[in-house]
Amino acid sequence: MIASISSSQTSKFMRNTYLLLFFVFLFLPLTMVVLFAFNDAPYPMPPWKGFTLDWLLANGENGRTGLWFDMELRDSLWNSLIIASAVSICAVLVGTANAFLMERSEFRGKVLLSSLMLVPLVIPGVILGISILAFMSRIAQFADNSFGMELEFLRPGLPLIAFGQFAYIASIATLTISARLKRFDISLEEAAQNLGASRSTIFLTITLPYLRPALLGAAAIAFLLSFENFNTTYMLTGSDAPLTVLMYGRMKEGATPVINAISLVLMLLSLLFVSVSMLKKPEQT
Template sequence: MIASIPSSRSSQFIRKAYLSLFFLFLFLPLSMVVVFAFNDAPYPMPPWKGFTLDWLFANGEHGRTGLWFDTELRDSLWNSLIIASTVSTLSVLAGTANAFLLERCDFRGKNVLSSLMLVPLVIPGVILGISILAFMSRIAQFADNNFGMELEFLRPGLPLVIFGQFAYIVSITTLTISARLKRFDLSLEEAAQNLGASRSAIFMTITLPYLRPALLGAAAIAFLLSFENFNTTYMLTGSDAPLTILMYGRMKEGATPVINAISLALMVLSLLFVSFNLLRKSGQD
Protein backbone atom coordinates (compact mmCIF):
# COMPACT_ATOMS: atom_id res chain seq x y z
CA MET A 1 0.00 0.00 0.00
CA ILE A 2 1.25 3.50 -0.84
CA ALA A 3 2.09 5.32 2.40
CA SER A 4 0.71 8.66 1.20
CA ILE A 5 -2.78 7.21 0.66
CA PRO A 6 -4.76 7.21 3.93
CA SER A 7 -6.41 3.95 4.98
CA SER A 8 -9.41 3.38 7.18
CA ARG A 9 -9.17 1.99 10.70
CA SER A 10 -10.85 -1.21 9.61
CA SER A 11 -8.29 -1.84 6.86
CA GLN A 12 -5.44 -1.11 9.28
CA PHE A 13 -6.94 -3.52 11.81
CA ILE A 14 -7.35 -6.25 9.19
CA ARG A 15 -3.77 -5.76 7.99
CA LYS A 16 -2.34 -5.91 11.52
CA ALA A 17 -4.51 -8.89 12.42
CA TYR A 18 -3.37 -10.75 9.30
CA LEU A 19 0.30 -10.06 10.05
CA SER A 20 -0.16 -11.15 13.67
CA LEU A 21 -1.84 -14.40 12.66
CA PHE A 22 0.77 -15.06 9.99
CA PHE A 23 3.71 -14.67 12.36
CA LEU A 24 1.88 -16.64 15.06
CA PHE A 25 1.40 -19.49 12.59
CA LEU A 26 5.05 -19.21 11.57
CA PHE A 27 6.72 -19.04 14.99
CA LEU A 28 4.36 -20.88 17.36
CA PRO A 29 5.55 -24.37 16.30
CA LEU A 30 9.18 -23.24 16.62
CA SER A 31 8.57 -21.80 20.08
CA MET A 32 6.95 -25.08 21.16
CA VAL A 33 10.06 -26.95 20.03
CA VAL A 34 12.27 -24.59 22.05
CA VAL A 35 10.15 -24.84 25.19
CA PHE A 36 9.81 -28.62 25.22
CA ALA A 37 13.51 -29.14 24.62
CA PHE A 38 13.73 -28.34 28.36
CA ASN A 39 10.69 -30.35 29.48
CA ASP A 40 11.40 -32.90 32.23
CA ALA A 41 9.36 -35.63 30.52
CA PRO A 42 10.28 -38.56 28.24
CA TYR A 43 8.12 -37.24 25.39
CA PRO A 44 8.54 -34.07 23.26
CA MET A 45 5.07 -32.63 23.85
CA PRO A 46 2.75 -31.22 26.54
CA PRO A 47 2.06 -31.29 29.44
CA TRP A 48 4.91 -29.41 31.09
CA LYS A 49 6.63 -31.48 33.79
CA GLY A 50 9.34 -29.09 34.90
CA PHE A 51 12.62 -27.62 33.67
CA THR A 52 15.64 -29.80 32.87
CA LEU A 53 18.84 -29.72 30.83
CA ASP A 54 19.00 -33.51 30.52
CA TRP A 55 18.06 -33.52 26.83
CA LEU A 56 21.10 -31.38 26.13
CA PHE A 57 23.78 -32.60 28.56
CA ALA A 58 22.67 -35.87 30.22
CA ASN A 59 25.27 -38.64 30.01
CA GLY A 60 23.11 -41.69 30.64
CA GLU A 61 21.77 -40.61 34.03
CA HIS A 62 18.24 -41.84 34.71
CA GLY A 63 18.24 -43.58 31.34
CA ARG A 64 18.61 -40.29 29.45
CA THR A 65 21.29 -39.39 26.91
CA GLY A 66 21.38 -35.74 25.89
CA LEU A 67 22.37 -34.21 22.61
CA TRP A 68 25.95 -33.54 23.71
CA PHE A 69 26.61 -37.23 24.49
CA ASP A 70 24.47 -38.82 21.76
CA THR A 71 27.20 -40.33 19.58
CA GLU A 72 24.84 -41.44 16.82
CA LEU A 73 23.30 -37.98 16.59
CA ARG A 74 26.68 -36.25 16.56
CA ASP A 75 27.93 -38.58 13.83
CA SER A 76 24.87 -37.87 11.69
CA LEU A 77 25.36 -34.14 12.18
CA TRP A 78 28.99 -34.51 11.10
CA ASN A 79 27.86 -36.45 8.01
CA SER A 80 25.42 -33.68 7.11
CA LEU A 81 28.14 -31.04 7.49
CA ILE A 82 30.52 -33.03 5.26
CA ILE A 83 27.84 -33.49 2.61
CA ALA A 84 26.68 -29.86 2.70
CA SER A 85 30.24 -28.46 2.59
CA THR A 86 31.23 -30.70 -0.32
CA VAL A 87 28.03 -30.06 -2.28
CA SER A 88 28.22 -26.28 -1.79
CA THR A 89 31.89 -26.17 -2.86
CA LEU A 90 31.34 -28.29 -5.97
CA SER A 91 28.12 -26.44 -6.85
CA VAL A 92 29.75 -23.01 -6.65
CA LEU A 93 32.75 -24.10 -8.73
CA ALA A 94 30.61 -25.79 -11.39
CA GLY A 95 27.99 -23.01 -11.23
CA THR A 96 30.66 -20.38 -11.89
CA ALA A 97 31.96 -22.31 -14.88
CA ASN A 98 28.39 -22.77 -16.17
CA ALA A 99 27.63 -19.08 -15.72
CA PHE A 100 30.63 -18.04 -17.83
CA LEU A 101 29.76 -20.67 -20.43
CA LEU A 102 26.18 -19.44 -20.77
CA GLU A 103 26.84 -15.70 -20.50
CA ARG A 104 30.17 -15.29 -22.29
CA CYS A 105 30.08 -17.97 -25.00
CA ASP A 106 27.95 -18.40 -28.12
CA PHE A 107 27.51 -21.91 -29.46
CA ARG A 108 24.90 -24.07 -31.13
CA GLY A 109 22.33 -25.48 -28.73
CA LYS A 110 22.96 -22.88 -26.04
CA ASN A 111 19.25 -22.24 -25.46
CA VAL A 112 18.53 -25.95 -25.29
CA LEU A 113 21.31 -26.41 -22.75
CA SER A 114 19.95 -23.54 -20.66
CA SER A 115 16.51 -25.14 -20.65
CA LEU A 116 17.85 -28.59 -19.79
CA MET A 117 19.67 -27.10 -16.83
CA LEU A 118 16.29 -26.29 -15.25
CA VAL A 119 14.94 -29.85 -15.53
CA PRO A 120 16.36 -31.11 -12.18
CA LEU A 121 14.55 -28.27 -10.41
CA VAL A 122 11.10 -29.44 -11.52
CA ILE A 123 11.67 -33.17 -10.99
CA PRO A 124 10.44 -34.40 -7.56
CA GLY A 125 13.32 -35.20 -5.24
CA VAL A 126 12.18 -38.79 -4.74
CA ILE A 127 12.11 -39.42 -8.50
CA LEU A 128 15.53 -37.83 -8.89
CA GLY A 129 16.93 -40.00 -6.10
CA ILE A 130 15.44 -43.20 -7.50
CA SER A 131 16.75 -42.42 -10.98
CA ILE A 132 20.28 -41.74 -9.77
CA LEU A 133 20.24 -44.84 -7.55
CA ALA A 134 19.07 -47.11 -10.37
CA PHE A 135 21.54 -45.65 -12.88
CA MET A 136 24.58 -45.77 -10.58
CA SER A 137 23.73 -49.23 -9.27
CA ARG A 138 23.50 -50.52 -12.84
CA ILE A 139 26.94 -49.10 -13.65
CA ALA A 140 28.42 -50.60 -10.48
CA GLN A 141 26.88 -53.98 -11.26
CA PHE A 142 28.14 -53.88 -14.85
CA ALA A 143 31.68 -53.07 -13.68
CA ASP A 144 31.54 -55.89 -11.13
CA ASN A 145 30.21 -58.50 -13.55
CA ASN A 146 32.48 -57.69 -16.49
CA PHE A 147 35.69 -56.34 -14.95
CA GLY A 148 35.58 -57.53 -11.34
CA MET A 149 35.72 -53.93 -10.11
CA GLU A 150 34.02 -52.97 -6.84
CA LEU A 151 32.87 -49.38 -7.33
CA GLU A 152 31.58 -48.83 -3.81
CA PHE A 153 31.21 -45.07 -4.33
CA LEU A 154 28.36 -45.85 -6.74
CA ARG A 155 26.49 -47.76 -4.04
CA PRO A 156 24.22 -46.02 -1.48
CA GLY A 157 26.39 -43.90 0.80
CA LEU A 158 27.82 -40.42 1.28
CA PRO A 159 29.43 -40.14 -2.21
CA LEU A 160 26.15 -40.99 -3.90
CA VAL A 161 24.25 -38.56 -1.65
CA ILE A 162 26.70 -35.82 -2.62
CA PHE A 163 26.26 -36.62 -6.30
CA GLY A 164 22.47 -36.70 -6.03
CA GLN A 165 22.23 -33.36 -4.24
CA PHE A 166 24.78 -31.79 -6.58
CA ALA A 167 22.63 -32.83 -9.57
CA TYR A 168 19.99 -30.21 -8.78
CA ILE A 169 21.73 -27.71 -6.47
CA VAL A 170 24.25 -26.85 -9.18
CA SER A 171 21.36 -25.51 -11.28
CA ILE A 172 20.46 -23.07 -8.49
CA THR A 173 24.03 -21.82 -8.06
CA THR A 174 24.35 -21.44 -11.83
CA LEU A 175 21.24 -19.26 -11.98
CA THR A 176 22.39 -17.18 -9.00
CA ILE A 177 25.85 -16.50 -10.39
CA SER A 178 24.58 -15.99 -13.97
CA ALA A 179 22.18 -13.29 -12.78
CA ARG A 180 25.10 -11.36 -11.28
CA LEU A 181 27.43 -11.94 -14.23
CA LYS A 182 24.80 -10.77 -16.69
CA ARG A 183 24.88 -7.26 -15.13
CA PHE A 184 28.66 -7.00 -15.32
CA ASP A 185 30.02 -4.13 -17.40
CA LEU A 186 32.39 -5.70 -19.95
CA SER A 187 34.00 -2.32 -20.64
CA LEU A 188 35.87 -2.68 -17.33
CA GLU A 189 37.62 -5.82 -18.55
CA GLU A 190 38.29 -4.27 -21.96
CA ALA A 191 39.86 -1.20 -20.34
CA ALA A 192 42.10 -3.38 -18.15
CA GLN A 193 43.09 -5.46 -21.18
CA ASN A 194 43.99 -2.32 -23.13
CA LEU A 195 46.23 -1.30 -20.24
CA GLY A 196 48.14 -4.58 -20.55
CA ALA A 197 46.57 -6.69 -17.81
CA SER A 198 46.52 -10.45 -18.35
CA ARG A 199 43.31 -12.50 -18.39
CA SER A 200 44.11 -14.04 -15.03
CA ALA A 201 44.85 -10.65 -13.49
CA ILE A 202 41.60 -9.23 -14.88
CA PHE A 203 39.63 -12.13 -13.46
CA MET A 204 41.23 -11.96 -10.01
CA THR A 205 41.14 -8.17 -9.58
CA ILE A 206 37.95 -7.14 -11.44
CA THR A 207 35.59 -9.99 -12.26
CA LEU A 208 35.97 -12.11 -9.13
CA PRO A 209 35.48 -9.22 -6.65
CA TYR A 210 32.34 -8.25 -8.55
CA LEU A 211 31.03 -11.82 -8.36
CA ARG A 212 31.95 -12.31 -4.70
CA PRO A 213 28.47 -11.45 -3.28
CA ALA A 214 26.82 -13.89 -5.70
CA LEU A 215 29.40 -16.58 -4.93
CA LEU A 216 28.89 -16.24 -1.18
CA GLY A 217 25.12 -16.15 -1.58
CA ALA A 218 25.15 -19.20 -3.85
CA ALA A 219 27.39 -21.07 -1.39
CA ALA A 220 25.06 -20.27 1.51
CA ILE A 221 21.97 -21.34 -0.43
CA ALA A 222 23.66 -24.55 -1.59
CA PHE A 223 24.80 -25.38 1.96
CA LEU A 224 21.34 -24.88 3.46
CA LEU A 225 19.56 -26.76 0.67
CA SER A 226 21.94 -29.68 1.05
CA PHE A 227 21.78 -29.73 4.84
CA GLU A 228 17.99 -29.86 5.02
CA ASN A 229 17.38 -32.08 1.99
CA PHE A 230 15.41 -35.24 2.72
CA ASN A 231 13.70 -36.68 -0.38
CA THR A 232 16.74 -37.22 -2.59
CA THR A 233 18.99 -38.04 0.38
CA TYR A 234 16.61 -40.69 1.70
CA MET A 235 16.85 -42.67 -1.54
CA LEU A 236 20.66 -42.53 -1.71
CA THR A 237 21.83 -42.83 1.87
CA GLY A 238 23.62 -45.87 3.21
CA SER A 239 24.76 -46.84 6.71
CA ASP A 240 26.16 -43.36 7.41
CA ALA A 241 22.87 -41.52 7.77
CA PRO A 242 22.78 -37.71 7.60
CA LEU A 243 20.92 -35.79 10.28
CA THR A 244 17.61 -35.48 8.45
CA ILE A 245 17.42 -39.24 7.84
CA LEU A 246 18.35 -40.09 11.42
CA MET A 247 15.74 -37.68 12.82
CA TYR A 248 13.11 -39.19 10.55
CA GLY A 249 13.99 -42.67 11.74
CA ARG A 250 13.79 -41.66 15.38
CA MET A 251 10.46 -39.95 14.86
CA LYS A 252 9.08 -43.23 13.49
CA GLU A 253 10.44 -45.21 16.44
CA GLY A 254 9.10 -42.80 19.05
CA ALA A 255 10.52 -39.34 19.45
CA THR A 256 12.16 -38.02 22.62
CA PRO A 257 12.93 -34.41 23.56
CA VAL A 258 16.43 -34.96 22.14
CA ILE A 259 14.82 -34.23 18.75
CA ASN A 260 13.66 -30.91 20.17
CA ALA A 261 17.16 -30.30 21.51
CA ILE A 262 18.85 -30.82 18.14
CA SER A 263 16.18 -28.63 16.52
CA LEU A 264 16.94 -25.91 19.08
CA ALA A 265 20.67 -26.20 18.37
CA LEU A 266 20.09 -25.88 14.62
CA MET A 267 17.86 -22.83 15.14
CA VAL A 268 20.55 -21.17 17.26
CA LEU A 269 23.23 -21.92 14.66
CA SER A 270 20.99 -20.56 11.88
CA LEU A 271 20.34 -17.41 13.90
CA LEU A 272 24.07 -16.90 14.45
CA PHE A 273 24.71 -17.48 10.73
CA VAL A 274 22.08 -14.91 9.69
CA SER A 275 23.33 -12.41 12.29
CA PHE A 276 26.89 -12.80 11.05
CA ASN A 277 25.82 -12.14 7.45
CA LEU A 278 23.81 -9.07 8.47
CA LEU A 279 26.74 -7.67 10.47
CA ARG A 280 29.12 -8.38 7.60
CA LYS A 281 26.85 -6.57 5.13
CA SER A 282 26.35 -3.60 7.44
CA GLY A 283 30.13 -3.39 7.89
CA GLN A 284 30.64 -3.33 4.13
CA ASP A 285 28.06 -0.55 3.75
Protein backbone atom coordinates in the same frame (compact mmCIF):
# COMPACT_ATOMS: atom_id res chain seq x y z
CA MET B 1 -0.15 0.95 0.63
CA ILE B 2 0.79 4.52 -0.28
CA ALA B 3 1.65 6.50 2.85
CA SER B 4 -0.22 9.61 1.69
CA ILE B 5 -3.52 7.73 1.41
CA SER B 6 -5.27 7.40 4.74
CA SER B 7 -6.80 4.09 5.73
CA SER B 8 -9.78 3.42 7.95
CA GLN B 9 -9.52 1.97 11.41
CA THR B 10 -11.17 -1.19 10.12
CA SER B 11 -8.50 -1.63 7.45
CA LYS B 12 -5.72 -1.11 9.98
CA PHE B 13 -7.32 -3.58 12.37
CA MET B 14 -7.71 -6.23 9.66
CA ARG B 15 -4.13 -5.71 8.46
CA ASN B 16 -2.68 -5.94 11.96
CA THR B 17 -4.81 -8.98 12.75
CA TYR B 18 -3.66 -10.71 9.59
CA LEU B 19 -0.01 -10.01 10.38
CA LEU B 20 -0.44 -11.27 13.94
CA LEU B 21 -2.11 -14.50 12.82
CA PHE B 22 0.52 -15.03 10.14
CA PHE B 23 3.44 -14.71 12.54
CA VAL B 24 1.69 -16.86 15.16
CA PHE B 25 1.20 -19.57 12.52
CA LEU B 26 4.84 -19.19 11.47
CA PHE B 27 6.57 -19.12 14.85
CA LEU B 28 4.29 -21.02 17.25
CA PRO B 29 5.50 -24.50 16.14
CA LEU B 30 9.12 -23.35 16.47
CA THR B 31 8.41 -21.92 19.90
CA MET B 32 6.91 -25.24 21.01
CA VAL B 33 10.00 -27.10 19.78
CA VAL B 34 12.27 -24.79 21.77
CA LEU B 35 10.10 -24.97 24.88
CA PHE B 36 9.87 -28.76 25.03
CA ALA B 37 13.60 -29.21 24.46
CA PHE B 38 13.76 -28.36 28.18
CA ASN B 39 10.75 -30.39 29.30
CA ASP B 40 11.47 -32.87 32.11
CA ALA B 41 9.50 -35.64 30.45
CA PRO B 42 10.46 -38.56 28.18
CA TYR B 43 8.30 -37.31 25.30
CA PRO B 44 8.64 -34.19 23.10
CA MET B 45 5.14 -32.84 23.65
CA PRO B 46 2.78 -31.43 26.31
CA PRO B 47 2.12 -31.48 29.20
CA TRP B 48 4.93 -29.49 30.82
CA LYS B 49 6.67 -31.46 33.60
CA GLY B 50 9.35 -29.01 34.66
CA PHE B 51 12.63 -27.55 33.44
CA THR B 52 15.69 -29.71 32.70
CA LEU B 53 18.88 -29.67 30.65
CA ASP B 54 19.02 -33.45 30.41
CA TRP B 55 18.14 -33.52 26.71
CA LEU B 56 21.20 -31.42 25.99
CA LEU B 57 23.77 -32.59 28.56
CA ALA B 58 22.70 -35.89 30.17
CA ASN B 59 25.42 -38.55 29.88
CA GLY B 60 23.24 -41.65 30.09
CA GLU B 61 22.35 -41.56 33.77
CA ASN B 62 18.70 -42.15 34.71
CA GLY B 63 18.10 -43.62 31.28
CA ARG B 64 18.58 -40.29 29.52
CA THR B 65 21.21 -39.43 26.93
CA GLY B 66 21.41 -35.82 25.89
CA LEU B 67 22.43 -34.40 22.56
CA TRP B 68 26.05 -33.86 23.61
CA PHE B 69 26.53 -37.54 24.47
CA ASP B 70 24.33 -39.02 21.71
CA MET B 71 27.09 -40.32 19.44
CA GLU B 72 24.71 -41.55 16.74
CA LEU B 73 23.09 -38.12 16.47
CA ARG B 74 26.45 -36.35 16.54
CA ASP B 75 27.80 -38.64 13.81
CA SER B 76 24.77 -37.95 11.65
CA LEU B 77 25.24 -34.21 12.16
CA TRP B 78 28.87 -34.57 11.11
CA ASN B 79 27.80 -36.54 8.02
CA SER B 80 25.40 -33.76 7.05
CA LEU B 81 28.09 -31.12 7.50
CA ILE B 82 30.55 -33.08 5.34
CA ILE B 83 27.97 -33.58 2.58
CA ALA B 84 26.79 -29.97 2.67
CA SER B 85 30.36 -28.63 2.56
CA ALA B 86 31.32 -30.84 -0.38
CA VAL B 87 28.14 -30.03 -2.29
CA SER B 88 28.44 -26.27 -1.72
CA ILE B 89 32.09 -26.17 -2.87
CA CYS B 90 31.41 -28.25 -5.99
CA ALA B 91 28.20 -26.36 -6.77
CA VAL B 92 29.97 -22.98 -6.64
CA LEU B 93 32.88 -24.17 -8.80
CA VAL B 94 30.67 -25.79 -11.43
CA GLY B 95 28.09 -22.98 -11.18
CA THR B 96 30.78 -20.38 -11.87
CA ALA B 97 32.02 -22.31 -14.91
CA ASN B 98 28.46 -22.72 -16.17
CA ALA B 99 27.73 -19.02 -15.66
CA PHE B 100 30.71 -17.99 -17.79
CA LEU B 101 29.77 -20.57 -20.39
CA MET B 102 26.21 -19.29 -20.64
CA GLU B 103 26.94 -15.57 -20.41
CA ARG B 104 30.25 -15.24 -22.27
CA SER B 105 30.05 -17.91 -24.97
CA GLU B 106 27.97 -18.38 -28.09
CA PHE B 107 27.54 -21.89 -29.44
CA ARG B 108 24.96 -24.07 -31.13
CA GLY B 109 22.46 -25.57 -28.72
CA LYS B 110 23.03 -22.97 -26.01
CA VAL B 111 19.29 -22.37 -25.48
CA LEU B 112 18.62 -26.12 -25.29
CA LEU B 113 21.45 -26.61 -22.82
CA SER B 114 20.14 -23.76 -20.66
CA SER B 115 16.70 -25.37 -20.61
CA LEU B 116 18.06 -28.83 -19.77
CA MET B 117 20.00 -27.32 -16.88
CA LEU B 118 16.67 -26.40 -15.25
CA VAL B 119 15.17 -29.89 -15.52
CA PRO B 120 16.52 -31.17 -12.15
CA LEU B 121 14.77 -28.25 -10.42
CA VAL B 122 11.30 -29.39 -11.53
CA ILE B 123 11.79 -33.13 -10.92
CA PRO B 124 10.47 -34.29 -7.51
CA GLY B 125 13.29 -35.12 -5.12
CA VAL B 126 12.09 -38.70 -4.62
CA ILE B 127 12.09 -39.35 -8.38
CA LEU B 128 15.53 -37.77 -8.72
CA GLY B 129 16.89 -39.93 -5.91
CA ILE B 130 15.42 -43.14 -7.30
CA SER B 131 16.74 -42.36 -10.79
CA ILE B 132 20.26 -41.67 -9.56
CA LEU B 133 20.22 -44.77 -7.34
CA ALA B 134 19.07 -47.04 -10.18
CA PHE B 135 21.54 -45.57 -12.68
CA MET B 136 24.58 -45.62 -10.40
CA SER B 137 23.79 -49.07 -9.04
CA ARG B 138 23.57 -50.36 -12.60
CA ILE B 139 26.99 -48.91 -13.43
CA ALA B 140 28.49 -50.37 -10.25
CA GLN B 141 26.99 -53.78 -11.01
CA PHE B 142 28.29 -53.69 -14.58
CA ALA B 143 31.80 -52.78 -13.42
CA ASP B 144 31.73 -55.60 -10.87
CA ASN B 145 30.47 -58.23 -13.31
CA SER B 146 32.64 -57.20 -16.26
CA PHE B 147 35.91 -56.09 -14.68
CA GLY B 148 35.75 -57.26 -11.08
CA MET B 149 35.86 -53.63 -9.89
CA GLU B 150 33.98 -52.77 -6.72
CA LEU B 151 32.92 -49.13 -7.07
CA GLU B 152 31.63 -48.53 -3.56
CA PHE B 153 31.16 -44.80 -4.12
CA LEU B 154 28.36 -45.64 -6.57
CA ARG B 155 26.51 -47.60 -3.91
CA PRO B 156 24.16 -45.95 -1.37
CA GLY B 157 26.25 -43.85 1.00
CA LEU B 158 27.67 -40.39 1.58
CA PRO B 159 29.36 -39.96 -1.86
CA LEU B 160 26.17 -40.90 -3.68
CA ILE B 161 24.11 -38.58 -1.46
CA ALA B 162 26.47 -35.71 -2.29
CA PHE B 163 26.23 -36.51 -6.00
CA GLY B 164 22.43 -36.69 -5.88
CA GLN B 165 22.13 -33.34 -4.12
CA PHE B 166 24.69 -31.77 -6.44
CA ALA B 167 22.56 -32.78 -9.44
CA TYR B 168 20.02 -30.05 -8.71
CA ILE B 169 21.87 -27.66 -6.37
CA ALA B 170 24.45 -26.94 -9.10
CA SER B 171 21.64 -25.53 -11.24
CA ILE B 172 20.60 -23.15 -8.46
CA ALA B 173 24.19 -22.00 -7.99
CA THR B 174 24.50 -21.44 -11.74
CA LEU B 175 21.38 -19.25 -11.83
CA THR B 176 22.56 -17.24 -8.82
CA ILE B 177 26.01 -16.54 -10.26
CA SER B 178 24.70 -15.96 -13.80
CA ALA B 179 22.33 -13.27 -12.57
CA ARG B 180 25.30 -11.38 -11.09
CA LEU B 181 27.60 -11.93 -14.06
CA LYS B 182 24.93 -10.70 -16.48
CA ARG B 183 25.08 -7.22 -14.89
CA PHE B 184 28.87 -7.01 -15.07
CA ASP B 185 30.28 -4.21 -17.24
CA ILE B 186 32.60 -6.08 -19.55
CA SER B 187 34.24 -2.81 -20.64
CA LEU B 188 36.16 -2.92 -17.33
CA GLU B 189 37.87 -6.12 -18.45
CA GLU B 190 38.53 -4.68 -21.90
CA ALA B 191 40.11 -1.57 -20.39
CA ALA B 192 42.37 -3.68 -18.16
CA GLN B 193 43.35 -5.86 -21.12
CA ASN B 194 44.24 -2.76 -23.17
CA LEU B 195 46.50 -1.66 -20.31
CA GLY B 196 48.42 -4.94 -20.54
CA ALA B 197 46.80 -7.02 -17.77
CA SER B 198 46.73 -10.79 -18.31
CA ARG B 199 43.52 -12.82 -18.30
CA SER B 200 44.28 -14.32 -14.91
CA THR B 201 45.04 -10.90 -13.42
CA ILE B 202 41.82 -9.47 -14.83
CA PHE B 203 39.82 -12.35 -13.40
CA LEU B 204 41.41 -12.21 -9.94
CA THR B 205 41.39 -8.43 -9.52
CA ILE B 206 38.24 -7.32 -11.36
CA THR B 207 35.80 -10.11 -12.19
CA LEU B 208 36.17 -12.25 -9.06
CA PRO B 209 35.73 -9.37 -6.56
CA TYR B 210 32.59 -8.34 -8.44
CA LEU B 211 31.23 -11.89 -8.29
CA ARG B 212 32.15 -12.41 -4.62
CA PRO B 213 28.65 -11.60 -3.22
CA ALA B 214 27.04 -14.02 -5.66
CA LEU B 215 29.62 -16.71 -4.92
CA LEU B 216 29.09 -16.39 -1.16
CA GLY B 217 25.33 -16.32 -1.62
CA ALA B 218 25.39 -19.39 -3.86
CA ALA B 219 27.60 -21.23 -1.37
CA ALA B 220 25.26 -20.38 1.52
CA ILE B 221 22.17 -21.44 -0.44
CA ALA B 222 23.84 -24.66 -1.57
CA PHE B 223 24.95 -25.50 1.98
CA LEU B 224 21.48 -24.93 3.47
CA LEU B 225 19.66 -26.80 0.68
CA SER B 226 22.00 -29.74 1.08
CA PHE B 227 21.84 -29.78 4.86
CA GLU B 228 18.04 -29.78 5.05
CA ASN B 229 17.35 -32.05 2.07
CA PHE B 230 15.39 -35.19 2.85
CA ASN B 231 13.62 -36.64 -0.22
CA THR B 232 16.67 -37.22 -2.42
CA THR B 233 18.89 -38.00 0.56
CA TYR B 234 16.55 -40.68 1.90
CA MET B 235 16.66 -42.59 -1.39
CA LEU B 236 20.48 -42.61 -1.46
CA THR B 237 21.31 -43.26 2.20
CA GLY B 238 23.43 -46.23 3.15
CA SER B 239 24.68 -47.26 6.58
CA ASP B 240 25.82 -43.73 7.50
CA ALA B 241 22.66 -41.68 7.82
CA PRO B 242 22.68 -37.87 7.58
CA LEU B 243 20.84 -35.87 10.21
CA THR B 244 17.52 -35.48 8.40
CA VAL B 245 17.23 -39.21 7.73
CA LEU B 246 18.18 -40.14 11.29
CA MET B 247 15.68 -37.67 12.77
CA TYR B 248 12.96 -39.11 10.53
CA GLY B 249 13.80 -42.64 11.68
CA ARG B 250 13.69 -41.65 15.33
CA MET B 251 10.37 -39.87 14.90
CA LYS B 252 8.93 -43.10 13.47
CA GLU B 253 10.28 -45.16 16.37
CA GLY B 254 9.09 -42.76 19.06
CA ALA B 255 10.94 -39.52 19.53
CA THR B 256 12.41 -38.11 22.72
CA PRO B 257 13.05 -34.42 23.45
CA VAL B 258 16.57 -34.93 22.08
CA ILE B 259 14.98 -34.28 18.68
CA ASN B 260 13.76 -30.95 20.04
CA ALA B 261 17.23 -30.26 21.38
CA ILE B 262 18.95 -30.76 18.02
CA SER B 263 16.23 -28.65 16.40
CA LEU B 264 16.98 -25.89 18.91
CA VAL B 265 20.70 -26.03 18.14
CA LEU B 266 20.05 -25.86 14.41
CA MET B 267 17.72 -22.88 14.83
CA LEU B 268 20.35 -21.06 16.89
CA LEU B 269 23.01 -21.76 14.26
CA SER B 270 20.68 -20.53 11.52
CA LEU B 271 19.91 -17.41 13.53
CA LEU B 272 23.63 -16.79 14.01
CA PHE B 273 24.23 -17.27 10.30
CA VAL B 274 21.47 -14.81 9.35
CA SER B 275 22.64 -12.28 11.94
CA VAL B 276 26.20 -12.35 10.60
CA SER B 277 24.86 -11.91 7.07
CA MET B 278 22.74 -8.92 8.11
CA LEU B 279 25.64 -7.27 9.95
CA LYS B 280 27.83 -7.52 6.88
CA LYS B 281 28.75 -4.12 5.45
CA PRO B 282 26.47 -3.25 2.53
CA GLU B 283 28.11 -3.52 -0.86
CA GLN B 284 29.15 -0.25 -2.46
CA THR B 285 27.57 0.34 -5.85
